[in-house]
Amino acid sequence: MSKTRFRSDAGLTRRIGVVSLGLVALYLAFGAVLITVMPSALMAAVVVVALAWGQWYFSDKLALASMRARIVTPEQAPELHAMIDRLCALADMPKPAVAIADTDLPNAFATGRSPSHSAVCVTTGILKRLDAEELEGVLSHELAHVAHRDVSVMTVASSLGLLAGFLIRWAPFLGNNRDRNNNGALMFLVVWIASMVAYFISFLLTRALSRYRELSADRAGAYLTGKPSALASALMKITGEMGRIPSKDLREVENMSAFFFATPAFSRDSLAGLMSSHPPVEKRIDQLARISADLGRPL
Template structure:
C-alpha cells in the first residue's frame, strides 16, 4: 500500500492473506504438474509473464480506450478536479489523472500500474445523477483503490488463471491426444488439460473473492476519509437502481473495466452464484457502511 492517510483494514488483510496463500498454492501445484508431465514449463511461464506484464503496464491505456474516455483538464472539469484535489490532500497522496467517458451508464473506475500513472474515470451518467457529496464518496472509493494498489494486486493474483488458460489453449491447438497414437502422450495431454481447467476455475473463484474483499475495503476506507458513509451508501443505492434500467447494449460497454468499476456494470442473472461476482451484493455493502457510520457515531 502507498503511504497515505487511508485507514488500514485488518479484517481485509487477514482475508487477503488467505486468498493469496490459496493462489500461491495453485502456482506450486501447476508448476509441479508441468514438470511432472514433461511440459515446457519455462516457455509457458515466460509467455504468461509477458502477457501479465502487458496487462499491468498498459492497464490505464487499455481501460480508457475500452471506454472511449478522455482525460480532462481543470479548465474542462473544474468541479471534478476540485473534489479530487481536496480528497488527495486529505489522503496525502499524489493526484491521479481524471477522465470522463461519455455514456449514460452511471459508473466510475480507477486504474493504472502505479499511483503516479493512475487515472480516475467517471461517466457522464454518474455525474448527472449524483449530488456533490455522493460523487465525492464515489471518488474517495476510487482513490482508495489507487492508494492500495489494487490494479497491481489483482493483476498478480490472476497469474495462475492466465497460465492455466494458456495451457488449456495450447493443448487444444496442438491436438495432442486426438491424432497421436501414443497412448502415453494422449494421457499426458489429457492430464495437462484437466489440471489446467481445475487450476483456472479455482484461480477464477479466488480472484473473484479477492475482488469483492477489495471493494468492501474501498467502501470502508473511502467512507472513513470523507466521514460521510451515508453519502456513499446513497450513491450506491442510486447507481444500483439506475443500472437495472440501462439497456444491455449500453451496459456491455462497461464490461472491459467492470472488475475495477464502482458498481457492477452488468446485472447478474438470477441463476448466477455470488461466487462469480466481482462486487459484493448491494445489501452487504450497505451493511458494512452502516457499521462505519456507527463507528463514527452517526445514525
C-alpha cells in the same frame, strides 16, 4: 498499502496474504504438472506471464482505452478536478490522472500499477445522476483502491487464471507433434484437467478477494470523507440505474466490470453472489450504516 490518511485495513492485508499463499501453492502444483507432462508448454507459459506483466504495467492506458475515456485537464473539468484535489489533499496521496468516459452507464473506476501511475475515471452517466456529495463518496472509494494498490494486487492474483485459461483453449494446438505417440492424448488430457482445476480455484480465490477489497474501499472512503450516507446514496442510485441499462450496453463493458464502483444488484444468496466481483449491495449498505453509527451520524 501506501502511506496515506486512509484507514489501514488489517483484514485486507490478511486476505491478500492468504490468497497469495493459496495461489503460490496452486502455481507450484500447476507448474509441476506442466514440467512433468508437457515441457514444451513452458514457452507458452512465458508468453502468458509476459502478457500479464504488460497488462499490469500498462493497466491505466488499457483500461482507459477499453472505456474510450479521455484524460481531462482542470480547464476542461474544473469541478471534478477540484473535488479530486480536495480528496487527495485530505488523504495525503499523489493525485492520479483524471478521465471521463462518454457513456450513459453510471459508474466510475480506478486503474494503474501504483499511486504515482494511476487514473480515476468517471462516466458522463454518473456525472448526470449524482450530486456533489454522492460523487465525492464514489471518488473517495476509487482513491482508496489506488492507495491500496488494488489493480496491482488483482492483476498478479489473476495471472494464474489467465495462464490456465490460455492452456485450456490452446493446449491441443500447442502439442500436435506429441499426438504421434501413444501417450500424447493422455498428456494433454492431464494438462487440460489441471488447467481447469487451476482456473476454477484461482477464479474463486480472486473473486473472494475482489469482493472484500470493495468493502475495504467503501470503509476507507466513508471514514475519509466522514459521509457514509452520501456513499450509500450513490450506491443505491447507481445499482438501481444499472438495472435499467440495456443488456447489450452492459456486455460492451463486461471486461471492465470487476473494476467498476458498482455492478447490477443481485441476491446475496444467489450463485451470482458467489461468482461476482462485488459484494451484494445490501452488505455494502449494512456496512455503511455501521460506520454511520460509529461516527454518530444517521445513515
